[in-house]
Amino acid sequence: MEKRIRLIYIFSLFAALSAIGMQGYWLYNQLQYEMQRYAKELVGKIKEVEEEEFRMRKQEALDTKVTYVLNRNVEHSASLVDERLSHTSTGFKLSLKDSGRIDQFNLKFNASMPEDSLLMGVDRSVVDHFVPFSGERLDSLLKVRLPEYAINCSPLEVGDTLDIASSWRLSDDTFLPSSLLIKYMYSPFEARGILMNVSLSFHPLLVRMAGQLGISLLLILLLISCLWFQIATILKQKKIGMMREDFVHTMIHELRRPVQALKMCISFLNDPEMRTDEKTCREVTHDAIFELDNLSVYLGKLKDMVRADGGMTPFTISSFNLQELVEKVLRLIPVPLDKQVSFSTAYAPGLPLITADPVHMANMLCNLVENAIKYSGPEVHIRIVAMRMGKSVELSVEDDGFGISPAEQRKVFEKFYRSPRLSGKQIPGLGLGLSYVRQIVEAHHGRVSLQSKIGEGTKVIVTLPQ
Numbered sequence: 001m002e003k004r005i006r007l008i009y010i011f012s013l014f015a016a017l018s019a020i021g022m023q024g025y026w027l028y029n030q031l032q033y034e035m036q037r038y039a040k041e042l043v044g045k046i047k048e049v050e051e052e053e054f055r056m057r058k059q060e061a062l063d064t065k066v067t068y069v070l071n072r073n074v075e076h077s078a079s080l081v082d083e084r085l086s087h088t089s090t091g092f093k094l095s096l097k098d099s100g101r102i103d104q105f106n107l108k109f110n111a112s113m114p115e116d117s118l119l120m121g122v123d124r125s126v127v128d129h130f131v132p133f134s135g136e137r138l139d140s141l142l143k144v145r146l147p148e149y150a151i152n153c154s155p156l157e158v159g160d161t162l163d164i165a166s167s168w169r170l171s172d173d174t175f176l177p178s179s180l181l182i183k184y185m186y187s188p189f190e191a192r193g194i195l196m197n198v199s200l201s202f203h204p205l206l207v208r209m210a211g212q213l214g215i216s217l218l219l220i221l222l223l224i225s226c227l228w229f230q231i232a233t234i235l236k237q238k239k240i241g242m243m244r245e246d247f248v249h250t251m252i253h254e255l256r257r258p259v260q261a262l263k264m265c266i267s268f269l270n271d272p273e274m275r276t277d278e279k280t281c282r283e284v285t286h287d288a289i290f291e292l293d294n295l296s297v298y299l300g301k302l303k304d305m306v307r308a309d310g311g312m313t314p315f316t317i318s319s320f321n322l323q324e325l326v327e328k329v330l331r332l333i334p335v336p337l338d339k340q341v342s343f344s345t346a347y348a349p350g351l352p353l354i355t356a357d358p359v360h361m362a363n364m365l366c367n368l369v370e371n372a373i374k375y376s377g378p379e380v381h382i383r384i385v386a387m388r389m390g391k392s393v394e395l396s397v398e399d400d401g402f403g404i405s406p407a408e409q410r411k412v413f414e415k416f417y418r419s420p421r422l423s424g425k426q427i428p429g430l431g432l433g434l435s436y437v438r439q440i441v442e443a444h445h446g447r448v449s450l451q452s453k454i455g456e457g458t459k460v461i462v463t464l465p466q
Contacts, residue, residue: 005234016227023216034208035170039180042149042198043168049145050184053138054127061130121188133186135194142196149198156183156193176202258291265291315357315443322354322361322386322393323347329365330384333373340379348387352466356444364440367433368397368460375458376401391466392446398459404452412450413438437462 135153142151170177180200185193206213265288268274268281275281326345335341354361372382376399383398404412411417415435441448441462452458 005238008234009231012227012230016223019223020220023220027212027216030209030212031176031205034205035177038204038208039168039170039177039200042180043182045146046142046151046182046196046198049141050138052145053141054124054186056137057131057133058123058127061127124185125187125189128187128190128192133192138184138194151199152197153194154197156185156191156195176205258295261291262288262295315360317355317357319353319355320358320361322351322395325354325358325362326365326384326386326395329362329369333366333369335373338378339373339376341373342381344381344383346383346385351386351388352393354393354464355466356464360440364437364462365395365397367437368462371433372397372399372401372458375399389463392463393466395462395464396459398457400457403454403456404450404458405454409450409452413448434460
């Protein structure tokens with residue numbers, strides 16, 4: 001059994017960790033995906049600012065009275081708008097005329113570049129010639145258009161790993177990228193540009209993934225709860241099995257004494273010579289009846305305990321005098337020969353009748369008195385007090401016995417619980433008495449409590465409605 005329980009623990013833990021690991025891996029991939037989406041959206045916003053900066057400079061360039069001629073391969077000339085560029089070309093010769101002055105310079109490019117990219121590159125080179133790029137202007141636009149982001153602009157380094165065209169990438173310095181690198185080529189043919197470092201915040205990602213994170217967290221908590229419930233159930237079943245085994249051993253021990261006594265009595269009565277002694281025969285018969293009564297009482301309590309489980313005990317409700325019930329129980333209570341037991345009682349004047357099952361109330365009180373006798377020394381004084389408390393009646397049974405520690409006071413009402421301190425005192429019992437008392441009292445809509453100190457005694461208080 002122990003080996004099987006350990007295997008269940010191991011497999012359950014492995015399954016839980018595997019499921020949590022798979023959930024974590026899925027969340028990591030989702031986080032990377034959302035990070036890419038977030039970065040692309042941010043790049044799009046920054047590119048809009050870049051285009052705005054370029055349009056402003058282009059408008060200023062158009063306001064300048066300048067004409068320019070674009071020559072391809074230095075053999076043909078045409079306007080920039082009408083010219084269809086050939087991919088076999090490797091450069092342009094650009095002639096710019098401004099106030100009677102003509103400037104000429106060559107623009108080199110990659111022959112594999114798309115035509116649209118060539119046109120854009122020429123356009124940016126021309127605009128940059130007339131209105132040079134200003135980092136301060138772009139930085140001001142970024143602060144106005146995107147004030148929630150910290151963007152640091154720096155000149156583009158030679159040999160940068162980004163593509164020659166405007167491009168971007170996330171930093172790879174941490175588990176979650178902390179910055180976004182964006183290249184802006186304001187004059188691509190001359191390879192002039194800037195590098196923008198945008199600090200990223202994790203908060204937008206949390207907002208985007210709030211639903212997914214919430215569902216994942218609930219699934220993980222549900223998995224952990226199921227695992228905990230499974231392990232707790234296994235431990236409870238194991239504890240019940242141990243309690244059942246202890247119960248069987250204790251029951252055998254409890255039944256052995258009256259059975260052995262009855263066996264001796266029957267053996268005596270089976271001897272014809274001994275049966276001739278009438279006095280001894282009466283004593284043996286009396287002892288046999290006494291042991292049979294003890295055995296009957298024990299089995300009756302066990303039956304009541306089983307029937308009271310789950311509140312299924314059938315009750316015969318009637319009104320009765322509590323004082324008369326207490327006095328009757330004290331007259332019939334069996335007192336061990338090796339103990340000196342004294343009783344004292346106190347009843348409040350005008351004590352009302354109790355509406356309950358008198359048989360179960362008598363058994364409940366008998367359990368309390370027997371416990372007070374059993375868990376005490378050779379001499380014990382038991383005090384029983386009944387008083388009226390508003391619309392309820394309070395019955396207390398107090399002794400000056402061993403007492404119960406504070407840590408055990410919460411457990412003594414549990415079924416089959418017995419204090420470890422009693423193991424050396426050789427006190428027989430099944431740990432059913434107080435559990436039976438609590439179930440009977442609660443079935444009558446009452447409550448039971450306990451006050452105790454080690455070495456001073458115990459007081460059990462039962463409160464019942466009228």
